[in-house]
Amino acid sequence: MEFKISRDFLAQIEQLVSENREQELYQLLNELHYADIAEIMGELDDADASYIFHILDSEKTAEILLELDEEVREKILRNLSPKEIAEELDELSTDDAADIIAELPAEVKEEVISEIQDVEHAKDIVDLLRYDEDTAGGLMGKELVRVNENWNVLTCVREMREQAANVQRVHSIYVIDDEDRLKGRLSLKDLLVTSTKTPISEVYIRKVDFVKVNTPGVEVARIMQRYDLEAIPVVDELGRLVGRITIDDIVDVIKEEADKDYQLAAGISQDVEADDSILDLTRARLPWLVLALLGGFISVKLLNGFSGAMNNHKELFFFTPLIAAMAGNVGVQSSAIIVQGLANNSISGSLWNRLIKEVLLSLLNGTILALILIIGSHLLLDMGYDVGITVSISLISVIIIASLIGTFVPILLNRFGIDPALATGPFITTSNDICGILIYFTIAKMILGF
């Protein structure tokens, strides 16, 4: 079912563009889904992409605009007049149109809005621009079907048909009172199977989930996922129905949030892709590497401080990467579980219980690993039992501390309102490397005395 862009196909398009064969290009592309055309445009050079954009119908180009990568979209929009941009926006739903306007340079924004033909549409868009993009207000669209609780089914169906013309897909019919306050909902199905004279107040469901305009987007995602909702109405501070959020917008929020957590855990700080420029990739990756390097300086300093051990127990230095690696891995495991638990709202119980659990878990894991280490260092590495036992005791201690750091740093950050995902990846591995080495040599010094 899915369309795959082949090199041949791209070459064919480039050929047609260079020969100005508009007719054939139109026929070839008009068959495709806008998401596919957007991907094709992303692969072409700017001039070719712009050329294609201009020969397609505005119904299609509006949706293509939405799907394009931000940089490509910016370039396309730069070549369009405010009037042309407004024409595209006329084709889009209010939330999508508002998202595109928000990206425009300030001086163009007003002009574009004033060129939008449909005044109601323009008003709705301006209204949406007020909200922060990460809140329910920023996610919602104004397209919805609303009926008054005092109407009957017949009036309702008539009104609905009219309203539905502007709504791409009717998820629910929301019931409001004379003050526009959300009172409940009706399903299209209920309406189809009810006699036309029934008053709406007799058939509507008074229980309806909703969010407020300032509810954070991730919270909206959590609610819609938890309660299996395909759309949720949004109310303002006075409880008045002002918009609705549909599940497809939430799918994007869920995906973005997951991608962001994943990238933070891997030490990448911006939303980058494999195909981004080397400069963009460097900007996303280098800060974390510098952090790790500075952490590395501290470990060098620490090891230097323990250089007295070089004389009689130089083997100890062979184990530093092993200890650091174990500290890092354990820390990342613990922090990942906590970050995911916090994201899913599934962390229960007191901090104290969690502490005891982490210590027990680490003791169990640590003991098993220590046994493997003692046997392994004797058989495989041919080291004395004194070194093996010293390293093993250190290993268990390091694992306990590493798991505690991995568990409690994200919890602490979360309490202070900082994204706990920041504390995964390089942050945890670096701090655990340092703590691990410090603990290791301190214990070794106590046991072996150097």
Added chain:
Amino acid sequence: MEFKISRDFLAQIEQLVSENREQELYQLLNELHYADIAEIMGELDDADASYIFHILDSEKTAEILLELDEEVREKILRNLSPKEIAEELDELSTDDAADIIAELPAEVKEEVISEIQDVEHAKDIVDLLRYDEDTAGGLMGKELVRVNENWNVLTCVREMREQAANVQRVHSIYVIDDEDRLKGRLSLKDLLVTSTKTPISEVYIRKVDFVKVNTPGVEVARIMQRYDLEAIPVVDELGRLVGRITIDDIVDVIKEEADKDYQLAAGISQDVEADDSILDLTRARLPWLVLALLGGFISVKLLNGFSGAMNNHKELFFFTPLIAAMAGNVGVQSSAIIVQGLANNSISGSLWNRLIKEVLLSLLNGTILALILIIGSHLLLDMGYDVGITVSISLISVIIIASLIGTFVPILLNRFGIDPALATGPFITTSNDICGILIYFTIAKMILGF
């Protein structure tokens, strides 16, 4: 909007259960959403959870069953007779019912199916059990509204009302021919605004996205996301319409896939949560730690082999954790970007171009880090420039190799049909630790000669 379970509320429920106050419990819980009740049951002990389950209406308990954690569900089901289970399944949609049956012990399955009252429902469920749960067939439900292309709008509306009684939400009306083959779709809206005598063949949209029963679930998720679909029809090998998948099922697939990738990148190999038992957590975490430990053995062996450097250049050993950490971090960054790119299908261009890009990127990052290292090791660590330069040259080489390993191991795994996410996290950090140390000391030996 979201319900939060407080300790007080739980205590109140436990109190009511212990005093057998069914009436009050029913009133208290019946107000709540099934997802909330499922969470409450997860917090209670088994007997209390079972007690609550039995006093609620079967309409609610069926949905609760779905939302429960697998272990809790298993315990509840074990206390129900096949007839009672069948009653719950009668309330559920076919796909959800099939998921629950699939979890039952083999000997109970057949009995439960034979107890389902609605024979059509039972047939549909049995049909769904044939499919692998990770394919479109395993995700789809049989509830859909289908009309024949030879009908007119009136027949269609009449038929639809009948069929819609069994369908929770009508996403699309699918149009089929006399052989049940999927021909196109109709929107509910179109039907509302078309005259009743119009033949369906004149109004339906002949273009319809669909997937086959054996399309993998992640592929279905990709298609529905890419094309902004809220539902997609599923056809069998002969193109016959056999079911539909809705976006809420896909939201779960997306979430699970993202969670799995995140956990693999953190070195956790099963789907565990912070609140799982210590044994479950150990099972998920220990294998990766053992892998890291064995990798650590190799690094000990390597360092032992270079112990000749101890005499004149013992500072070199102070830098091993730094080199290993940089190799690990760079590798994880590279692999994360590739894994995400593969998951989003957004990796384009040849392997050769990617190789050149990674080398250039690493050279840029490496050079900046090397400069910081030379200056830092001199100013902060008071080391000679010869050590600083040796470590720096090694660092650049290590970063290049680490990023190449991080990039190409996932790509290779993917080519061989293995989940590339397996190659993130501990696997990459461990192999990069080893390669990093080997490269570092080899280069140091060449420059400093020991």
